[in-house]
Amino acid sequence: MPTNTFEHLGTTVVSGSSTTSIVFSGLSSWTNVIFVGRIAQSSGSTRQMNVNLGGTQAFQNMYASGSSGTGVPNTTRATGAGSCDLTVASVPDGNGVSFKGHLIKQGTSRGYFLWEGGFQKTSSTMDFTVSNAFTPNNVTSVTFGFFGGVLTAGSTISAYGVMI
Amino acid sequence: MATSFKALATATLTSTATSITFSSIPQTYTHLWVMGQVGTTYTTGCYMYVRPNNVSTNTYDYQLIYVNTGGITQQSNSDTDKSLGLVELITSTGNSAFTGFEIVYPLYKSGLGNNVWIYNGNTQRTATSNDNRGVWGTASNAETTAITSLVFSLQYGASFDTGTKITLYGLD
Numbered sequence: 001m002p003t004n005t006f007e008h009l010g011t012t013v014v015s016g017s018s019t020t021s022i023v024f025s026g027l028s029s030w031t032n033v034i035f036v037g038r039i040a041q042s043s044g045s046t047r048q049m050n051v052n053l054g055g056t057q058a059f060q061n062m063y064a065s066g067s068s069g070t071g072v073p074n075t076t077r078a079t080g081a082g083s084c085d086l087t088v089a090s091v092p093d094g095n096g097v098s099f100k101g102h103l104i105k106q107g108t109s110r111g112y113f114l115w116e117g118g119f120q121k122t123s124s125t126m127d128f129t130v131s132n133a134f135t136p137n138n139v140t141s142v143t144f145g146f147f148g149g150v151l152t153a154g155s156t157i158s159a160y161g162v163m164i
Numbered sequence: 165m166a167t168s169f170k171a172l173a174t175a176t177l178t179s180t181a182t183s184i185t186f187s188s189i190p191q192t193y194t195h196l197w198v199m200g201q202v203g204t205t206y207t208t209g210c211y212m213y214v215r216p217n218n219v220s221t222n223t224y225d226y227q228l229i230y231v232n233t234g235g236i237t238q239q240s241n242s243d244t245d246k247s248l249g250l251v252e253l254i255t256s257t258g259n260s261a262f263t264g265f266e267i268v269y270p271l272y273k274s275g276l277g278n279n280v281w282i283y284n285g286n287t288q289r290t291a292t293s294n295d296n297r298g299v300w301g302t303a304s305n306a307e308t309t310a311i312t313s314l315v316f317s318l319q320y321g322a323s324f325d326t327g328t329k330i331t332l333y334g335l336d
Contacts, residue, residue, distance in 0.1 A: 006168070006169040007168065008168035008335070008336045011194055011336075036194075036195045036197075036268060036270050036335065037270055037271075038270040038271040038280070062229050062236070064227040064228065064229045064238040064239075064240070065227065065238075096271075096280060097280075098268075098270045098271075098280040098281065098282060099270070099282070100268050100270075100282050116282050116284070117282075118227060118280065118282070119280070126225050126226070126227055126280070127227055128226075128227035128228075128229065130229060154271075154274065156194070156270070156271055158194055158195060158335065158336075160168070160169070160335065
């Protein structure tokens with residue numbers, strides 16, 4: 001049983017160019033886990049960061065893009081077994097995606113994951129995505145996966161365990 | 165393993181003020197997190213802004229998703245906002261209508277891409293209604309300087325009300 005109510009579980013900093021996933025395991029003792037990070041991908045026309053929560057029930061996205069006064073929130077709902085892909089977006093070269101994820105799993109039947117992330121789209125615009133997902137209640141590991149490009153050195157994700 | 169969510173500074177107003185500044189932010193943490201309750205004496209509503217390093221040039225951009233009585237919508241800032249170097253965060257309705265918010269600054273010490281942060285806030289529109297807002301801010305013109313200070317202010321030069329409280333946390 002953790003002795004602290006808010007504990008740094010670890011920070012992964014990418015040092016090379018071959019990383020395709022970052023995994024945080026040993027999460028079973030915590031009722032909440034918070035993820036904070038910033039990643040960038042240096043190549044590839046379609047770059048995505050997804051979250052695998054180990055068995056998925058449903059997720060939904062809200063997405064904001066475009067210039068002032070245009071565009072509408074985009075909602076997407078998907079269901080199915082297997083991984084839960086919470087796509088942030090493609091990432092332009094050299095620009096980072098910042099995000100915060102909050103895994104809440106003190107429920108008796110299922111957990112919940114809230115994801116907020118955004119990225120600089122061009123030199124003067126950016127996009128923003130909010131996603132939420134139901135998860136199994138007994139999530140013990142979370143995998144961040146990266147597709148379509150290689151991670152830039154310095155990409156970082158931290159995990160914090162919270163007891164409430 | 166040590167607890168690693170440390171309150172670095174708290175500003176609690178016992179009188180009104182037009183700005184709140186956190187300066188000399190330690191460069192020893194991985195991420196920053198700000199939480200606060202903000203009120204204003206401005207009676208018709210105004211936005212709250214935050215300037216990392218008090219930069220006021222044409223660098224900031226945001227995307228905003230919010231829900232109010234009219235449903236869900238999306239908004240990004242205007243050229244005017246950018247030229248002011250300001251980031252729209254929340255509206256307040258004045259006189260004890262306090263609103264809560266949080267901002268997360270991942271990797272505030274380095275410029276992996278540009279400075280980008282995550283904002284969540286709740287706006288009390290009237291005595292009986294409110295908005296939920298999520299803002300995504302970025303310094304869009306290669307603003308990669310480490311964040312050493314944060315300056316909070318209000319639109320129209322309005323004042324924060326007595327009782328406003330903002331706390332800055334460092335995360336290992």
